[in-house]
Amino acid sequence: MKRRRSIEVAVGGIGVGGSNPIRVQSMTTTTTKDLPATIEQAKALVDAGCEIVRITAPTSADAKALGAIRAQLRERGIDTPLVADIHFNPGAAMEAAGHVEKVRINPGNFADSKRFAAQEYTDAQYEEELGRIAEVFVPLVLRCKQLKRAMRLGTNHGSLSDRIMNRYGDSPQGMVESAMEYLRIAEKNDYRSIIFSMKSSNPVVMSQVNRLLVKTLDEHGAAYPLHLGVTEAGGGEDARIKSALGIGVLLAEGIGDTIRVSLTEDPVNEVPFARALARWAENRWAKDILVPAPLNPLTYNRRHAQTALYETLVIGGEELVKVGLYEGDYPHPRSAAGPNTPCEFVLREDDNTRKKFIIVQAEELLAAGREAAQKAQAAGDKRPLILVWDARRFSELNDDFLIEISVQLGGLLVDGVGDAVVVRAPQKSQIAPARLLETVYSLLQAARMRSSKTEYLACPGCGRTLFDVESTTNRIKAKSGPLKGVKIAVMGCVVNGPGEMADADFGYVGGAPGVVNLYVGKDVVERGVPAAQADERLIALIKAHGKWIDPMAVLKS
Secondary structure (H helix, E strand, O other): OOOOOOOOEEEOOEEEOOOOOOEEEEEOOOOOOOHHHHHHHHHHHHHHOOOEEEEEOOOHHHHHHHHHHHHHHHHOOOOOOEEEEEOOOHHHHHHHOOOOOEEEEOOOOOOOOOOOOOOOOOHHHHHHHHHHHHHHHHHHHHHHHHHOOEEEEEEEOOOOOHHHHHHHOOOHHHHHHHHHHHHHHHHHOOOOOEEEEEEEOOHHHHHHHHHHHHHHHHHHOOOOOEEEOEOOEOOHHHHHHHHHHHHHHHHHOOOOOEEOOOOOOOHHHHHHHHHHHHHHHHHHHHOOOOOOOOOOOOOOOOOOOOOEEEOOEEEOOOOOOEEEEEOOOOOOHHHHHOOOOOOOEEEOOOHHHHHHOEEEEOOOHHHHHHHHHHHHHHHOOOOOEEEEEEOOOOOOOOHHHHHHHHHHHHHHHOOOOOOEEEEEOOOOOOOOHHHHHHHHHHHHHHOOOOOOOOEEEEOOOOOOOOOOHHHHHHHHHHHHOOOOOOEEEEEOOOOOOOOOOOOOOEEEEEEEOOEEEEEEOOEEEEEEEEHHHHHHHHHHHHHHOOOOOOHHHHHHO
C-alpha cells in the first residue's frame, strides 16, 4: 500500500495531509493558567522538534489564557501552531478559537454529558438529538470558518455519548459515526478544515477503527487527514511498544498524516520517539515498500490453525502464542533466557518442522506474513504459523529496534496471525537473550495475544489532571507487583476516566483535588477516597476481587 493521499488542512503555517511530511505533535502537562510554566514547556517541546503543541482549556478562563500564551511565544520568535484541547465546554471552545490555530473537540462529550444511561432511541428521537447537537456545534463551526481555524474531531474509545453507545455500542462503528455526525454538520455550513483522530488504549481497536474511518471517508467522498495515537499508553518501553504497534502498522499501510506518542513521562520525551516513527514511515514511503492488506482489516479474528507438536510443545489451535529462540544463535538459549522470560522452544528448521509448520522469515516480515496467511487461507492450509523475526542487524535495543519489532512482528499479531514467535539475534549483540524475550512478551501483551504481567493504562497528564500521574503510576506499580492478566488504569481526571479506560479491570481516577475515585471496570465503587489512602484501598479492591498475587510468592517460585 502506498501513502493514502489526503486533502491538505492548514494549521496556522503548517500543512497537514496532502504531500506534507508527517507532523509530530505533543501536549503540555502544566496548569494552563500558569503562564510561565506553560510557555516554558511549550518552548521545550518546540526545541525538541514538536511541530504542533496542544494545550488543555477546561474552562473559559483557561481558554482566554491561551491568548497570552500565544502572544508571549510569538514574542520569543516561536510561531509553532497551538491547539486548544476542549472537553465538555462549548463556551471554552468559542473563546479558544479566537487565540489558537486549531481547536480539538471530542464528539462524545462536546454537547453531551456522560451518564452511562441505557435508553432506546426511535429514529425521530435520534434526529431530534442531532438537531440539539447542531445548535451547540454550529456556532463553533462558523467561528472557526470566519477566523480560518482548523478543527480536530477527536473520538476516543470509551468516551462515546450515551446516544451513540445505545445504538452502536462501544465499537469502531460507534466511534466513526460519532465523528461523522459532526462532519456532516460542518460540511452543511461549508467548513472543511477538519482533521480526524480515532484513539484507543488498545492497539487492536485503534488499527481497526482507523481503517474503518478511511473506508467511511472514501465512501463519503472526502479524504480528510488523520491524526494517529494510542491513548493511555503509559510509560517506559511498554508504552513505546504500544505506540509503535498502533501508529506504526497504520503508517506502514500508508495511513496517517500527523502523530502523537502519548507517554506518562515528561512530554518532551514523546517527541524523539514520534520523530523516529515519522522518519521510519517516510523512508518506507519513499521506497514504495508495499504491504498487503490484513486478512480481516476491520475485525479481529485469530487465524484458525490446527495443533501440531514441536518436540513435546503444542503449537496452534487455541494454544497461547509460544515464544522461542533460533538454534545456533546462542550456545544454550534456554538456560540463557532466564526464569522470568522463558524460552519455550528452540527452533530447528529441519524437514519435519517444515512439513508440520508454516515458517515465515523475511526482513519485511509484515508483508511476508500477510502474504503467507492469505496463501494458506486460499489453499485451506491449516498448519500453525511460526513467525521468525531477525534482529541480527541491531546491536542495541533502541527506538529503531522497538519500532521494527513492533511493526514487523506485532503488526501480524494484531492481525491474529501467528501461533509461535521466534527471534534471532547474533551472539555478539549487546542484547541478551532474556532482554530480547522480555520485549517479545511485552509485544504479545500489547497485541492482546498473551498476558505475562500487569498492564498499566495511564494518561500522559495535562492541565486538567488532579495529581502527578507519572509518580502515582510508578508508586502503584511498585506496590501492586506482578498481577498477570490484570489491567490497572491511572487517570488524572474524569475526562480520561472512567470512559477512556475502557479496557481496565480496575481504575484509579482523580475525582477532585486531594481525592480519588476507585473503579471496577467502568463502575465507580468508592468515591472521594483521600489520596493518602487511595493506594491501599486500590490494593484491597484488587484482593477483594480475587486478582491479587503476593509478590514474595512470585519471587520464591
